[in-house]
Amino acid sequence: MPEVREISYSEAIREALTMEMRRDHRVFLMGEDIGVYGGAFGVTLGMIDEFGAERIRETPISEGVIAGAAIGAALVGMRPVAEIMFMDFVTIAMEQIVNQGAKLRYMFGGHATVPMVLRTPAGSGTGAAAHHSQSLEAWLVHVPGLKVVMPSTPYDAKGLLVSSIRDPNPVMFVEHKLLYPRKGPVPEHDYEVPLGLADVKREGTDLTIVATSIMVPRSLEAAEQLSAEGIEAEVVDPRTLRPLDMETIEASVKKTGRVMIVHEAPVTGGFGGEVAARIAGGAAFEYLEAPIKRFCGLDTPIPYNRTLEYYTVPQPETIAAAARELAAA
Amino acid sequence: MSQLAGLSDERLRELLRQMHLIRAFEWKADQLYAEGKVHGTMHLSIGQEATAVGAIAALNPDDYIFSTHRGHGHCLAKGADLNLMMAEFRGKETGYCRGRGGSMHIADLSCGNLGANGVVGGGLAMACGAALAQKMQSTGKVVLCFFGDGASNQGIFHESLNLAAIWDLPVVYFCENNQYGMSMHVRRSVAIERISDRACAYGFPGKTVDGNDLLQVYEATKDAVARARAGGGPTLLEGITYRWKGHSKSDADRYRTKEEIEGWKAKDPIRRFEQLLMQEGVLTPDQARSIESQAQSEIESAVEFADGCPEPSLDTIEQGVYA
Numbered sequence: 080m081p082e083v084r085e086i087s088y089s090e091a092i093r094e095a096l097t098m099e100m101r102r103d104h105r106v107f108l109m110g111e112d113i114g115v116y117g118g119a120f121g122v123t124l125g126m127i128d129e130f131g132a133e134r135i136r137e138t139p140i141s142e143g144v145i146a147g148a149a150i151g152a153a154l155v156g157m158r159p160v161a162e163i164m165f166m167d168f169v170t171i172a173m174e175q176i177v178n179q180g181a182k183l184r185y186m187f188g189g190h191a192t193v194p195m196v197l198r199t200p201a202g203s204g205t206g207a208a209a210h211h212s213q214s215l216e217a218w219l220v221h222v223p224g225l226k227v228v229m230p231s232t233p234y235d236a237k238g239l240l241v242s243s244i245r246d247p248n249p250v251m252f253v254e255h256k257l258l259y260p261r262k263g264p265v266p267e268h269d270y271e272v273p274l275g276l277a278d279v280k281r282e283g284t285d286l287t288i289v290a291t292s293i294m295v296p297r298s299l300e301a302a303e304q305l306s307a308e309g310i311e312a313e314v315v316d317p318r319t320l321r322p323l324d325m326e327t328i329e330a331s332v333k334k335t336g337r338v339m340i341v342h343e344a345p346v347t348g349g350f351g352g353e354v355a356a357r358i359a360g361g362a363a364f365e366y367l368e369a370p371i372k373r374f375c376g377l378d379t380p381i382p383y384n385r386t387l388e389y390y391t392v393p394q395p396e397t398i399a400a401a402a403r404e405l406a407a408a
Numbered sequence: 409m410s411q412l413a414g415l416s417d418e419r420l421r422e423l424l425r426q427m428h429l430i431r432a433f434e435w436k437a438d439q440l441y442a443e444g445k446v447h448g449t450m451h452l453s454i455g456q457e458a459t460a461v462g463a464i465a466a467l468n469p470d471d472y473i474f475s476t477h478r479g480h481g482h483c484l485a486k487g488a489d490l491n492l493m494m495a496e497f498r499g500k501e502t503g504y505c506r507g508r509g510g511s512m513h514i515a516d517l518s519c520g521n522l523g524a525n526g527v528v529g530g531g532l533a534m535a536c537g538a539a540l541a542q543k544m545q546s547t548g549k550v551v552l553c554f555f556g557d558g559a560s561n562q563g564i565f566h567e568s569l570n571l572a573a574i575w576d577l578p579v580v581y582f583c584e585n586n587q588y589g590m591s592m593h594v595r596r597s598v599a600i601e602r603i604s605d606r607a608c609a610y611g612f613p614g615k616t617v618d619g620n621d622l623l624q625v626y627e628a629t630k631d632a633v634a635r636a637r638a639g640g641g642p643t644l645l646e647g648i649t650y651r652w653k654g655h656s657k658s659d660a661d662r663y664r665t666k667e668e669i670e671g672w673k674a675k676d677p678i679r680r681f682e683q684l685l686m687q688e689g690v691l692t693p694d695q696a697r698s699i700e701s702q703a704q705s706e707i708e709s710a711v712e713f714a715d716g717c718p719e720p721s722l723d724t725i726e727q728g729v730y731a
Contacts, residue, residue, distance in 0.1 A: 139571065174564070
């Protein structure tokens with residue numbers, strides 16, 4: 080078997096975009112500085128050379144109409160992929176996403192489809208402070224009509240983005256800035272990772288860590304530390320938050336009897352609460368040997384100071400410490 | 409044959425018929441609400457029929473519109489099936505939106521009506537996207553986006569008109585200025601005389617017309633549509649009009665006087681158009697009466713149709729959230 084080449088998370092996203100644009104002429108990109116500049120994180124770098132300014136469509140700094148125009152184009156049969164430069168700015172586009180994109184199909188009796196993707200990088204760790212570091216996925220997960228995707232590896236990023244572009248619904252594709260340079264094996268061919276299918280990133284027997292986005296590699300790092308101490312953590316990555324694959328999560332919880340949910344967003348009102356509630360109300364509940372634990376971001380804005388920023392969100396060693404407590408509980 | 413705006417006599421009478429149909433629909437809607445047969449709220453466009461009919465008359469049948477919360481008129485003028493519309497209004501399974509949308513969300517994608525909207529200014533940005541799709545696919549189709557004076561103060565108005573301008577999108581923005589955003593008069597909400605003047609800030613033409621004069625609305629829209637179709641980009645039109653009824657069903661009309669309302673009723677767009685057509689020999693008094701009574705009987709038969717339609721079944725409540 081030839082080895083699968085390794086590319087970065089951002090290259091994997093670019094490859095998915097490029098392949099889908101070659102395959103389907105209805106697919107086009109819209110966003111700020113996505114042309115010659117290549118996007119704020121370089122994800123679309125060079126794409127304008129192949130596809131031109133008509134399909135790599137640069138917009139003014141107008142997040143409301145970026146989202147709204149994508150919805151309108153999708154409503155009449157295009158397959159737009161819009162980019163919001165930082166997830167913090169989806170706040171500016173929320174009216175269009177929540178009131179329009181998510182609801183048109185239902186409001187119109189199932190007669191409309193809105194096949195669009197909105198890509199946006201979330202997360203802290205870049206020293207950009209409270210306006211460029213948020214993880215607002217829970218806001219989106221709360222809205223019926225949206226699908227929400229958070230890839231943690233280059234492989235998943237490519238396959239999930241291909242699926243998202245082909246999906247007939249509005250899909251919010253939440254990337255992580257710190258994952259962009261991380262490399263991993265990605266097949267060159269066209270493949271889909273289905274929406275609504277979780278992935279067990281590491282098998283273990285002592286506790287389950289349900290982690291999203293960058294918390295997946297951090298939890299895997301924590302799991303290695305724990306393994307040296309004789310604690311085997313299973314790491315489950317939901318990959319899509321809506322629809323959510325509870326079967327895989329529950330199967331893991333049944334196996335380990337202990338579960339900790341790890342995400343970067345503030346704990347209060349976060350996605351972890353949903354996962355915890357579903358576990359508590361489901362078939363895995365009676366297998367629990369300890370209370371469900373959430374280990375998530377603090378309930379603060381993301382601070383600027385390097386040390387404060389670092390400890391505002393879970394890190395490998397703090398995840399390991401929290402997991403140790405759970406394993407002993 | 410008259411030469412009114414280059415329209416045939418038959419077409420002129422058809423436009424009159426559409427205005428009567430809208431008005432008859434709105435009065436019936438009001439009555440059904442009073443009888444408790446519809447719930448929720450509604451926004452009636454009685455008095456504003458000429459902007460809906462005049463502007464949409466300038467489109468081809470396969471062009472697109474985005475409508476507003478006060479959208480019954482747009483929907484009918486774009487060719488909606490009266491029965492399906494009344495059924496939707498009554499919340500029935502047979503309605504355009506299977507009873508999920510109601511008054512504020514009626515859409516008819518099959519005839520290019522991309523939907524009414526419950527959010528003031530909610531369609532402005534989507535109109536850019538629908539117009540962009542036409543441009544990228546070279547369909548030659550145009551998008552007409554209605555909004556009100558209130559929507560012109562939303563941030564998305566600026567974002568959308570600017571984007572439409574820099575991308576030369578085939579879109580016509582039509583402001584139905586009925587002079588009130590709920591209770592706030594436009595003189596208090598906008599510091600300039602004409603909302604259409606805002607077009608100059610985006611670098612495309614703007615024009616204000618008498619929104620109660622169907623032919624003025626038609627001709628201005630026709631020019632704007634021709635410009636859009638030819639690749640000339642967007643236009644901002646404004647029709648000055650007036651709603652006879654309150655903003656919605658919760659409105660006690662405390663913010664305007666009876667004299668003001670009566671004064672605008674005297675500028676009734678339907679009577680004005682009728683008189684013009686009679687003066688020009690396009691319409692006889694008998695024809696006028698017949699068009700009006702025909703509209704009323706069509707509405708009655710739609711009510712009857714809707715009465716007989718089934719309610720949505722509870723087991724379908726979650727259908728249509730996802731494709």
